Amino acid sequence: MGLLRMLKNDKGGQIFLGVLVATLIAVPILHALPTDHPLHLSTYMVTLLGKYLTYALLAVAVDLVWGYLGILSLGHAAFFALGGYAMGMYLMRQIGERGVYGDPVLPDFMVFLNWTELPWFWHGFDMFWFAILMAMCLPGLLALVFGWLAFRSRVTGVYLSIITQALTYALMLAFFRNEMGFGGNNGLTDFKDILGFSLQDDGVRVGLFIASGLMLGLGYLACRVIIQSRLGRVAVAIRDAEDRTRFIGYRVERVKLAIFTFSAMLAGIAGALYVPQVGIINPSEFQPLNSIEVVVWVAMGGRATLYGAVIGAIGVNYAKTWFTGAFPDAWLFALGALFVFVTLFLPRGIAGLFKHSLLRKRAKV
DSSP states (O other): OHHHHHHTTOHHHHHHHHHHHHHHHHHHHHHHSOTTSTTOOOHHHHHHHHHHHHHHHHHHHHHHHHHTTOOOOSOHHHHHHHHHHHHHHHHHHTTGGGSSSOOSSSOHHHHHTTOOSOOGGGTTTTSHHHHHHHHHHHHHHHHHHHHHHHHHTTOOHHHHHHHHHHHHHHHHHHHTSGGGSSOGGGOEEOOOEETTEETTSHHHHHHHHHHHHHHHHHHHHHHHHHHHSHHHHHHHHHHHOHHHHHHTTOOHHHHHHHHHHHHHHHHHHHHHHHHHHHTEEOGGGGOHHHHHHHHHHHHHHOTTSSHHHHHHHHHHHHHHHHHHHHOTTTHHHHHHHHHHHHHHHOTTHHHHHHHHHHHHHHHHO
């Protein structure tokens, strides 16, 4: 009953969750059809859709802090990548003697670099539950430390955005170094299986797609619970009038820190689901351009709606996939034109257009 009450005034969220459930049911059925059937969905498409869902979860995490807290984070790619590296470390530990050098403990890149023993921070990643825990806790801990330092110093606006961008850039440079123990420039790859099941198996690909969809739905609901709680209402007040909210007695820094940390953990989960589907994680995932691109997804889909972030993430990435195939020499210009069009004619994003039409219908009634 509480969930239904929460979604009662969230028409867009109801539609999104309905479509998500229908997709999670339809995709496995279409994939199971014979390969010569016109409605058959290939393994490649299932994997591609699963990747889009992880991007959508990342976009929801960004929309939570940007749309409802007013923090324009240009560093969420760092949280996404840290979650991906945690899962990548688990997948590397599962390779064992099947690696190129046949070492039962050390990953291939460590053998190549003449490492003699496993670094202390790799211990525990042979267990799936530990990797999942680290995929949430490592981004959350980084966000907690960073946020505590930044928010208590009352860094806001464009200065905070620049600092978050500097954070992810610094991590990118660090992970490029071989002595860090994360594969350097090549990163982590050549994964074999997860939980004892081959990553090349079609059933595993479908399972990862379903897991991504379920986490997207749960992440959306968790964010919706936060938004409609007292914490969320205070967050919106901070977004609209931070000084006034502080003057009436609210601990603004604590509210920011709590929501920022939760958002980072969501981004880490998205990264952990992303890696087994794409088969690689390297320092390029940290690059600031990725964080900026996520902000573009949210802006195009519709800020402060959550489901708009999902629309933007899936829509932009599908457009990117289509444009790179249809116009390989001009796809960047096509995407740029799409962004300019939405900015000029749909300032509230695609979800804003939906909200406007819904309000017009209610006015007529």
